[in-house]
Amino acid sequence: MSRAALLLVLPLVFGCAKKDEAPVADTSTAVAAEPVAAAPSIVGKWAVNVMPEGKDTTVASYVLDAKEDQSAWTLTFPGMDPLPVRVISVTADSVVTEVGPFPSQVRKGETVNMVHSNFVLNGDNITGKSIVHYARKTADSVSTLRQTGTRQ
Numbered sequence: 001m002s003r004a005a006l007l008l009v010l011p012l013v014f015g016c017a018k019k020d021e022a023p024v025a026d027t028s029t030a031v032a033a034e035p036v037a038a039a040p041s042i043v044g045k046w047a048v049n050v051m052p053e054g055k056d057t058t059v060a061s062y063v064l065d066a067k068e069d070q071s072a073w074t075l076t077f078p079g080m081d082p083l084p085v086r087v088i089s090v091t092a093d094s095v096v097t098e099v100g101p102f103p104s105q106v107r108k109g110e111t112v113n114m115v116h117s118n119f120v121l122n123g124d125n126i127t128g129k130s131i132v133h134y135a136r137k138t139a140d141s142v143s144t145l146r147q148t149g150t151r152q
Helices: 003-016
Strands: 044-052 060-066 074-076 083-090 094-099 111-122 125-134 142-151
Touching: 044 125, 111 142
Parallel strands: none
Antiparallel strands: 044 060, 044 142, 060 074, 074 083, 083 094, 094 111, 111 125, 125 142
16 A cells, blocks of 8 residues: 555544543542431430320339340339330330230239330430230220330
């Protein structure tokens, strides 16, 4: 091929050739993680009031003693020995517990087989609902109660 033809063809070849593209800049820079506030701790003593759903009348009160060791939690009604509490789960702001059997504080003369409670922690307050299973075989053997508590 003559030099003149080569000089005419080379610009076409290089002009049409695929160019190596510069690598795409990584714009996903690492963002420093913001410090996450520690979840409020349920550990401590709580004065808890029990009320029927939809009413503000307190039907029972107790102290929930929530310790670091979840197997050592207790619930104490006035004038009674502490009852062991089974901690089912604890997450950032909620707690699920069970306790029982024990003499009912709401239905005098009856026995509570088990109370299953769900609490939500909000600072120095807890709120929740409890399903109470009584030791009877009638239609009203289960009731739902509302609970509110404050850190002592």
